[in-house]
Amino acid sequence: MKRNTQVLLALLASYALVPLLFGSNHYIMSMVVAALVIGGVALSWALLGNLGGMVSFGHSAFFGVGAYTSAIVSMKLGLPVPLSMLLGGLGAVVASAAMLPVLRLRGPYFALAILAYAHIFRILATEWKPVTGGAAGISNIPRLPELLGFDFGSKTGNYWVILSLVVVLAFAYQRIRKSHYGLALRAMHESEDATRVVGVNSTLLKALMLVVSAFMCGLVGAFNAHYINFLEPDYAFSSVWVTLPIVAAIFGGYRTLTGPVIGAVAVYLVDQLVFKAIMPSGHQLVLGLLLVAMVLLSPDGLLSIARNMTGRRHAAA
Amino acid sequence: MTELILQALYSGLLQGGSYALIALGLALVFGTMKVINLAHGELVLLAAYIAYSVESGLGWSPLLAIPLAMLVVCSTSVMVYLAVSRIQKDREINSLILTYGLGVMLTNLILLVWKADVHSTSSSWMQDAFVLGPFFSMNSEILFFGVSVLLMGGLWWWLARSWYGRAVRAVSSNRDAAKLMGINPRSTELVSFVVAGILATFAGVALFSYGVISPSYGGVLTIKAFVITVLAGIGSIPGVLVGALLLGVAEALTVTLASSALQDLVGMGLFLLVLFVMPNGLFGAKRRRG
Amino acid sequence: MKNSYKNLGLVALIACAGSWSSLHAEELLVGVEVPLTGTLARVGGGMHEGILVAAEVFNKTSKHKIKVISIDDESSPAKAVAAVEKLASQGVLAITGGYGSNNIAPASDAASKLGLAYVTSGGVDDSLVSSGHKNFFRINNTAGYQKAMVGLLGDMKAKSVSIVYSSKEATSSLAREVQKTLTAQGATVASHEFDPAITDFKPIINKIKLQDKSEFIAMVGYENDYVGILRAARVLKPNVKAIVGVWSLATSKMAADFPDLMPNVYGTAFLPYPAEFKSADGKAFNDAYQKLYQKEPDYLGQFGYVQATLLFEAMARSADKGTLKKNGVIDELNKTDRQTLIGRVKFGANGDNPFFSHRMGQHQNGKVVIVWPKEEATGKASFPGVPW
Numbered sequence: 001m002k003r004n005t006q007v008l009l010a011l012l013a014s015y016a017l018v019p020l021l022f023g024s025n026h027y028i029m030s031m032v033v034a035a036l037v038i039g040g041v042a043l044s045w046a047l048l049g050n051l052g053g054m055v056s057f058g059h060s061a062f063f064g065v066g067a068y069t070s071a072i073v074s075m076k077l078g079l080p081v082p083l084s085m086l087l088g089g090l091g092a093v094v095a096s097a098a099m100l101p102v103l104r105l106r107g108p109y110f111a112l113a114i115l116a117y118a119h120i121f122r123i124l125a126t127e128w129k130p131v132t133g134g135a136a137g138i139s140n141i142p143r144l145p146e147l148l149g150f151d152f153g154s155k156t157g158n159y160w161v162i163l164s165l166v167v168v169l170a171f172a173y174q175r176i177r178k179s180h181y182g183l184a185l186r187a188m189h190e191s192e193d194a195t196r197v198v199g200v201n202s203t204l205l206k207a208l209m210l211v212v213s214a215f216m217c218g219l220v221g222a223f224n225a226h227y228i229n230f231l232e233p234d235y236a237f238s239s240v241w242v243t244l245p246i247v248a249a250i251f252g253g254y255r256t257l258t259g260p261v262i263g264a265v266a267v268y269l270v271d272q273l274v275f276k277a278i279m280p281s282g283h284q285l286v287l288g289l290l291l292v293a294m295v296l297l298s299p300d301g302l303l304s305i306a307r308n309m310t311g312r313r314h315a316a317a
Numbered sequence: 318m319t320e321l322i323l324q325a326l327y328s329g330l331l332q333g334g335s336y337a338l339i340a341l342g343l344a345l346v347f348g349t350m351k352v353i354n355l356a357h358g359e360l361v362l363l364a365a366y367i368a369y370s371v372e373s374g375l376g377w378s379p380l381l382a383i384p385l386a387m388l389v390v391c392s393t394s395v396m397v398y399l400a401v402s403r404i405q406k407d408r409e410i411n412s413l414i415l416t417y418g419l420g421v422m423l424t425n426l427i428l429l430v431w432k433a434d435v436h437s438t439s440s441s442w443m444q445d446a447f448v449l450g451p452f453f454s455m456n457s458e459i460l461f462f463g464v465s466v467l468l469m470g471g472l473w474w475w476l477a478r479s480w481y482g483r484a485v486r487a488v489s490s491n492r493d494a495a496k497l498m499g500i501n502p503r504s505t506e507l508v509s510f511v512v513a514g515i516l517a518t519f520a521g522v523a524l525f526s527y528g529v530i531s532p533s534y535g536g537v538l539t540i541k542a543f544v545i546t547v548l549a550g551i552g553s554i555p556g557v558l559v560g561a562l563l564l565g566v567a568e569a570l571t572v573t574l575a576s577s578a579l580q581d582l583v584g585m586g587l588f589l590l591v592l593f594v595m596p597n598g599l600f601g602a603k604r605r606r607g
Numbered sequence: 608m609k610n611s612y613k614n615l616g617l618v619a620l621i622a623c624a625g626s627w628s629s630l631h632a633e634e635l636l637v638g639v640e641v642p643l644t645g646t647l648a649r650v651g652g653g654m655h656e657g658i659l660v661a662a663e664v665f666n667k668t669s670k671h672k673i674k675v676i677s678i679d680d681e682s683s684p685a686k687a688v689a690a691v692e693k694l695a696s697q698g699v700l701a702i703t704g705g706y707g708s709n710n711i712a713p714a715s716d717a718a719s720k721l722g723l724a725y726v727t728s729g730g731v732d733d734s735l736v737s738s739g740h741k742n743f744f745r746i747n748n749t750a751g752y753q754k755a756m757v758g759l760l761g762d763m764k765a766k767s768v769s770i771v772y773s774s775k776e777a778t779s780s781l782a783r784e785v786q787k788t789l790t791a792q793g794a795t796v797a798s799h800e801f802d803p804a805i806t807d808f809k810p811i812i813n814k815i816k817l818q819d820k821s822e823f824i825a826m827v828g829y830e831n832d833y834v835g836i837l838r839a840a841r842v843l844k845p846n847v848k849a850i851v852g853v854w855s856l857a858t859s860k861m862a863a864d865f866p867d868l869m870p871n872v873y874g875t876a877f878l879p880y881p882a883e884f885k886s887a888d889g890k891a892f893n894d895a896y897q898k899l900y901q902k903e904p905d906y907l908g909q910f911g912y913v914q915a916t917l918l919f920e921a922m923a924r925s926a927d928k929g930t931l932k933k934n935g936v937i938d939e940l941n942k943t944d945r946q947t948l949i950g951r952v953k954f955g956a957n958g959d960n961p962f963f964s965h966r967m968g969q970h971q972n973g974k975v976v977i978v979w980p981k982e983e984a985t986g987k988a989s990f991p992g993v994p995w
Binding site: 055057101102104105107108109111112113115116117119120123126127239243246247250284285287288289290291292295296 | 415425
Binding site: 320321324325328332425428432433434435436437439441444445446447453454455528529531532533537569572573576577578579580581 | 644646648649652774799800801802804805806807809810811813814817818829830831834835838841842843844860864865866867868
């Protein structure tokens with residue numbers, strides 16, 4: 001019960017308190033929205049890692065495909081933005097279908113094969129000029145619409161949308177984890193051979209997780225396209241969408257549900273508000289250092305340190 | 318057209334030789350420790366920048382920068398090893414992330430020290446043409462192709478004949494058995510990182526001599542090196558040369574026959590193709606895929 | 608009673624006097640949003656230097672003092688927007704900087720929402736001037752480069768040209784324009800696009816040598832591309848009369864770093880090297896630049912200097928008229944019309960500078976000589992001529 005109350009309070013604070021306190025400070029809101037975008041990608045990355053057992057270095061592929069699909073569909077076909085975003089997620093799913101053959105590969109091979117796909121999609125986006133606008137990219141992408149008299153395209157509106165998106169994704173992640181799929185996946189991590197013997201189709205499960213992770217990441221990418229209103233291949237498929245989510249997830253604890261999002265917000269905000277102020281041109285170095293330190297000192301992330309400090313034990317994901 | 322293709326093949330081969338230099342260090346460490354050092358590209362880049370500093374500061378040929386570069390790069394490589402060896406669990410994945418973080422740190426260090434300008438050698442000799450019949454190349458390309466082949470030969474001899482070299486092979490094939498035979502796996506792994514540093518040094522000086530460097534180039538190098546390592550298959554040194562040559566030629570042919578925009582695509586495509594069809598690489602030892 | 612009225616009056620007078628004098632000594636805050644890290648660090652840094660030099664020079668001669676606040680946008684659109692917003696919250700009166708249309712578009716958008724002028728020299732994309740924003744101003748565009756390149760090639764009576772260009776947006780749009788104009792003039796044009804990641808240009812140059820057999824090579828790319836192309840050309844020795852490039856080529860840095868690749872190569876340049884500054888403005892620029900950075904200014908610094916100086920002057924005029932809070936800066940920018948280091952600048956209704964036309968320089972004996980247009984030439988072109 002206590003957990004649920006905590007969650008509810010946190011949600012209340014996020015939805016109501018943040019806009020109340022910072023709503024007029026566009027700068028802080030921009031940071032928070034950007035951090036939540038990273039958080040969303042981090043969540044999808046962690047889902048693939050935890051439930052699918054696969055570490056990916058190429059989530060920028062799903063992010064970019066989702067962004068482009070949504071932008072193109074909303075501009076060329078004139079579809080309303082929310083629908084376009086969903087189609088963006090589906091676009092990322094189609095992209096993941098192309099990656100299915102890679103599922104058989106082990107650890108680092110899979111991670112880097114996905115990276116290869118990200119490169120390929122970026123080149124596709126640059127070369128397929130009639131559809132994607134080539135290297136020039138797409139500009140004036142429509143913003144989120146006005147609904148029920150509230151302009152969701154405003155800073156606060158955008159904030160609520162991405163916050164809701166992240167909450168929904170986290171919820172979905174939670175449901176999958178608790179479902180019998182989740183159980184099967186966890187068993188699979190222990191021993192893939194044993195689960196196969198019992199009749200669990202591990203490849204199918206892994207494929208499903210890839211699809212889910214791709215959909216989530218694509219949705220977030222689509223949101224970002226309608227938030228920034230400009231897209232080009234180098235930005236959509238930038239390695240930023242690979243690095244920062246991984247740092248965030250590791251930092252926050254990628255085995256937990258809230259870890260990636262909290263990690264994203266913490267890392268992004270601290271980096272932009274604190275490190276950047278102290279070291280205007282070297283602060284990305286600190287990010288790398290953070291990653292290194294995290295892996296060496298606490299591979300389970302910041303939250304596990306926090307939990308250990310408060311003496312609470314939490315069952316492993 | 319034939320002339321074009323022949324020249325493309327020639328250029329591709331030379332470029333492949335240099336690629337092999339870049340990939341060797343990564344392949345060696347991967348073979349020994351099953352660790353992919355994602356900071357390897359930055360080590361190569363570091364050597365290249367030291368060559369630049371030596372050339373622009375002292376006016377010497379970049380070749381003379383090799384001793385200093387070796388010192389710096391090997392020390393850095395050892396630091397990477399020390400960090401990686403501290404990892405307790407999930408070494409494969411955690412080392413990936415760790416070396417990735419180290420790579421980010423190195424890239425930003427390079428940016429802080431040398432700023433963002435692009436650099437390359439200004440030595441006339443390096444850039445002069447070397448004409449072999451109908452084939453054209455720069456002196457630097459021929460030179461470092463030769464260096465690459467020599468180093469590869471040396472490495473192969475070292476692995477086959479010297480004590481440390483054989484220890485490295487023993488540890489990579491069976492760590493526990495090697496321990497039983499009196500080999501200290503930790504010092505062997507350290508040695509492999511040092512050797513990787515030496516290889517990276519030559520690769521970096523070569524890069525400065527025939528190509529253009531900038532701080533963001535480290536990541537590109539690491540990816541190329543990894544693609545070649547996969548093409549080669551784990552544990553095969555000659556495989557790295559063949560894989561690198563293959564990549565170089567494929568890229569040159571793509572640029573000549575199709576569009577240069579597809580050059581990157583070819584590398585990625587080849588990479589994926591090998592992963593699907595021959596996951597053990599062209600020459601790799603048989604391993605479980607699952 | 609009378610005394611307190613007198614006192615009140617005195618206080619009021621002093622208050623007025625205080626605000627009057629502060630109006631004259633006020634610091635004008637200017638926000639600079641540029642990439643200092645990331646992929647655009649090199650060009651952003653160059654522009655930044657020019658802007659800081661402009662502030663230095665301006666403050667020496669004006670009664671208004673400019674204070675610059677710079678924020679690194681890390682070559683990222685989201686951070687560019689955030690930088691603009693942060694600067695706005697710190698009370699800047701206008702924004703200058705910006706590089707890369709993908710960063711400038713959202714950033715100038717954000718500035719527009721905040722009512723701030725946005726002055727740049729780093730974005731050539733057409734969409735920047737066609738989105739209807741009243742706050743956007745740029746001092747250069749693709750057309751200016753195209754005029755220079757085509758002008759030079761026309762004067763050299765080029766009948767067959769091979770264009771080698773990077774697939775990035777700025778370079779490919781320029782290459783397309785050049786191709787269109789040259790073809791309309793009756794020349795045979797072959798285009799070769801290359802990916803920015805290419806390092807070995809021999810295959811492309813070989814195609815030009817063996818298939819195109821053009822008399823001229825036109826290159827549109829960045830420093831690393833030029834080095835690669837010229838190296839390949841030097842090795843393969845195609846039979847051409849001249850090699851012409853655009854930005855980042857006819858510079859002292861290239862002459863110093865690559866003395867074997869540059870002889871007789873043409874590139875865009877406003878000033879010869881060693882720089883001969885005829886105007887007082889130019890001399891002040893050069894001196895301040897040397898003092899601050901101990902090196903020759905390059906085209907990035909020149910652009911940064913001009914964009915910033917025009918902005919500062921507009922801000923000063925607006926401050927004098929007291930219209931700073933009432934869109935004054937934008938109004939004054941619209942009234943700008945003067946000769947600068949880069950020629951005449953007057954902003955059109957869409958914020959573009961239609962008078963922008965570059966000049967071509969040629970590397971000769973380690974120096975850069977302006978050779979086109981004839982009115983601005985400081986020397987004769989060495990033609991035909993190649994680096995080998």
